[in-house]
Amino acid sequence: MDWTVLRPRWFFQNFSEDFLYHPVLIGEVRLPAGDGMEAFVDAEDIPDVAVAALTEAGHAGWHYELSGPRP
Numbered sequence: 001m002d003w004t005v006l007r008p009r010w011f012f013q014n015f016s017e018d019f020l021y022h023p024v025l026i027g028e029v030r031l032p033a034g035d036g037m038e039a040f041v042d043a044e045d046i047p048d049v050a051v052a053a054l055t056e057a058g059h060a061g062w063h064y065e066l067s068g069p070r071p
Contacts (some may be wrong), residue, residue, distance in 0.1 A: 001031035004053045009067040012040040037071030 014020045014030075023029045030036075049066060053059040 002062070004059045005063040006046065006049055006053065007063060007065050008041050008043070008046055009065065010038055010040045010043045012068065014040070038069035039071045041068050043068050 010020075015024050020029055046066060049064065053064070054061075
């Protein structure tokens with residue numbers, strides 16, 4: 001059986017719908033990233049990637065790390 005793994009990173013919605021919402025409102029978002037930067041993925045974009053992986057040739061056996069367009 002063929003397989004493809006989609007591994008989303010941090011979700012952009014965490015800032016407006018989840019545990020980071022209150023810290024955003026008070027202006028104190030703290031994450032364990034050190035000096036690193038992270039490109040947050042919009043959860044609404046993940047289905048588009050899944051459709052492509054399931055309907056287009058060449059994705060079998062691949063792992064995809066999903067993230068946003070820029071850190």
